[in-house]
Amino acid sequence: MTALPRFDTHDVFNQTPLYRDVDLFASDRPLQEAVAANGGTGELAACSAFGQRWGSGDLMAAARLANENEPKLKVFDATGFRQDVVEFHPAYHAFMAASMEAGLHAMTWNADGKRGAAPAEIARAARYYMVAQIESGHMCPITMTRASVAALAAEPALLQRLMPGISSRRYDPSFRPWSEKAGITVGMGMTEKQGGTDVRANTTQARPDGEEYRITGHKWFMSAPMSDLFLVLAQAPGGLTCFAMPRFAPAGNINGLRFQRLKDKLGNRSNASSEVEFADAFAWRVGEEGRGVRTIIEMVQLTRLDCAIASAGLMRMALVQAIHHTRHRTAFQKHLADHPLMRAVTADMALELEGVTALVMRLCRSFDQAPGERNEAARARLLTPAVKYWVCKTAPSFIYEAMECLGGNGYVEEGVLARLYREAPVNAIWEGSGNVMCLDVLRALTREPDAAGAVLQALVRDCAGLPGSAEAAGVIKESLAGADSEVRARAAVETLALLAAAAALAENGTSRIAELFARTRLASRRSAMYGAAALDSDAPAHVLARALPD
Ligand SMILES: Cc1cc2nc3c(=O)[nH]c(=O)nc-3n(C[C@H](O)[C@H](O)[C@H](O)COP(=O)(O)OP(=O)(O)OC[C@H]3O[C@@H](n4cnc5c(N)ncnc54)[C@H](O)[C@@H]3O)c2cc1C
Numbered sequence: 001m002t003a004l005p006r007f008d009t010h011d012v013f014n015q016t017p018l019y020r021d022v023d024l025f026a027s028d029r030p031l032q033e034a035v036a037a038n039g040g041t042g043e044l045a046a047c048s049a050f051g052q053r054w055g056s057g058d059l060m061a062a063a064r065l066a067n068e069n070e071p072k073l074k075v076f077d078a079t080g081f082r083q084d085v086v087e088f089h090p091a092y093h094a095f096m097a098a099s100m101e102a103g104l105h106a107m108t109w110n111a112d113g114k115r116g117a118a119p120a121e122i123a124r125a126a127r128y129y130m131v132a133q134i135e136s137g138h139m140c141p142i143t144m145t146r147a148s149v150a151a152l153a154a155e156p157a158l159l160q161r162l163m164p165g166i167s168s169r170r171y172d173p174s175f176r177p178w179s180e181k182a183g184i185t186v187g188m189g190m191t192e193k194q195g196g197t198d199v200r201a202n203t204t205q206a207r208p209d210g211e212e213y214r215i216t217g218h219k220w221f222m223s224a225p226m227s228d229l230f231l232v233l234a235q236a237p238g239g240l241t242c243f244a245m246p247r248f249a250p251a252g253n254i255n256g257l258r259f260q261r262l263k264d265k266l267g268n269r270s271n272a273s274s275e276v277e278f279a280d281a282f283a284w285r286v287g288e289e290g291r292g293v294r295t296i297i298e299m300v301q302l303t304r305l306d307c308a309i310a311s312a313g314l315m316r317m318a319l320v321q322a323i324h325h326t327r328h329r330t331a332f333q334k335h336l337a338d339h340p341l342m343r344a345v346t347a348d349m350a351l352e353l354e355g356v357t358a359l360v361m362r363l364c365r366s367f368d369q370a371p372g373e374r375n376e377a378a379r380a381r382l383l384t385p386a387v388k389y390w391v392c393k394t395a396p397s398f399i400y401e402a403m404e405c406l407g408g409n410g411y412v413e414e415g416v417l418a419r420l421y422r423e424a425p426v427n428a429i430w431e432g433s434g435n436v437m438c439l440d441v442l443r444a445l446t447r448e449p450d451a452a453g454a455v456l457q458a459l460v461r462d463c464a465g466l467p468g469s470a471e472a473a474g475v476i477k478e479s480l481a482g483a484d485s486e487v488r489a490r491a492a493v494e495t496l497a498l499l500a501a502a503a504a505l506a507e508n509g510t511s512r513i514a515e516l517f518a519r520t521r522l523a524s525r526r527s528a529m530y531g532a533a534a535l536d537s538d539a540p541a542h543v544l545a546r547a548l549p550d
Helices: 029-054 057-068 090-101 120-134 139-152 156-167 292-328 340-369 374-405 417-423 425-429 434-447 449-463 469-481 485-508 511-521 539-547
Strands: 072-076 082-087 186-189 205-209 212-223 229-236 239-246 257-262 273-286
Touching: 029 120, 029 340, 029 485, 029 539, 057 090, 057 120, 057 417, 072 257, 082 257, 090 139, 120 139, 120 292, 120 340, 139 156, 139 186, 139 212, 139 229, 139 292, 186 212, 186 292, 205 273, 212 229, 212 239, 229 273, 229 292, 239 292, 292 340, 292 374, 292 417, 292 425, 292 539, 340 374, 340 485, 340 511, 340 539, 374 417, 374 425, 374 434, 374 449, 374 485, 434 449, 434 469, 434 485, 449 469, 449 485, 469 485, 485 511, 511 539
Parallel strands: 186 229, 205 229
Antiparallel strands: 072 082, 205 212, 212 273, 229 239, 239 273, 257 273
């Protein structure tokens, strides 16, 4: 036991040493295996260097500072002129600089904005997963910037002008026109007061002004307001259309974005999310008039993927905090980790995260391979909403259970669990909330039934006889094909994600873990509580040793 200080009245003992200065990659066998199995073998050494850097105690401390010192909106300057800028703590800027230096905002694109070669998605996802364990808020602009390229592709000339700034590895927080900056970030504005899911109800108007447009209206949520450019939806004469709105108009004047206030949020505190009005703001059209949803959905598909990776990362940090704590803390003369019931809880959680990690990384492989392989494109289309649904909605209860493993120490703000817990729900809410993801899976099945059927078949084949896999595929088909498919969609989509997770584990070559996962999640109905799964007596030790070396 580490020696702890003597207080005036007592000796301190049985408190867990801080979990810090760790290699986030080398300590994570499921992640290493998933990266290798999905084409990232050449990335392993670089990922380990990355994991050491991001697992440093200094970055963990900086994450607390970035979240305790929230961004502030400065609407006016000292003499009353509009300013509309947001000030961030230096720790936030440091995270932005580090993530951009690593290329997380752009590394899946070539310099011309075309998709980079595999395993670009896997290489990025492994790093993203590690960063999310440390500080998630700043990943919002990182995610939107990388995803924006998919929508901007609808306007190739504009994309070519923007790519040098987007692909730059330099973070430039100065408030200047994008064309003068060393690196730029991109945000997104779709949600209005009257609706975020039903964006066709957007009331913001776009008026043609020569080749460009002038936009008047509002957005109710627009995160990362210090981005250099925003992709926004507005009603043009030809219908709902996607636009690129820069912070500065081409003439060099500040564009007509008027921030009203910043959201006072449950979590995601280091990131600013604004309410904004557009007062005759300058914008370029992206894609044809009337095709706004179709244009921006290219971006949203990628942000949904990131939501799942980020939630998986939050779960990973929660799990290792729980395992670490139970290995150090004693109760009733034994380490918590040696109490069979506690081991059952942490092992069940570790098994859940095995499935999550394998699933998310396998999905990234589909994105890597989609340009050349129709089956992988279909897999990405069907599974992205299913994975976002299951992973993002699993995270809050998972993190809560991890918090409870730490007892009272888990509940206080000095520790990391409270922040992880407050952060978790947002990934399920934004970029399409739970029901919307289920409806999107239904849409994919209805519009492309043959492709979706082939994906299901492939999942069953990949499961290679794992318990419950064939039955699960039958349940999914039956539930989603019937007249009451909408009502049954949640259960079916959850089953689809579990089936895909079991398949991903089997593909990774981790047959014992795949069997345990399928037996406790597909072949039998899993309890709502962790620790209730029927694991063999030696399974907890096996799963926990994989999760975190002792
Ligand atoms: C911290 C934060 C930051 C955000 N940043 C941005 C941003 O940068 N840009 C941006 O554009 N938006 C942003 N959003 C908004 C976010 O994307 C929306 O809140 C989200 O899409 C849901 O839209 P809504 O809030 O209008 O809810 P609604 O659309 O009203 O939905 C409410 C609920 O109804 C469900 N629902 C909707 N339609 C159906 C249906 N047909 N059947 C069954 N259920 C349905 C939804 O799943 C949801 O649970 C942000 C939100 C948060 C919390």
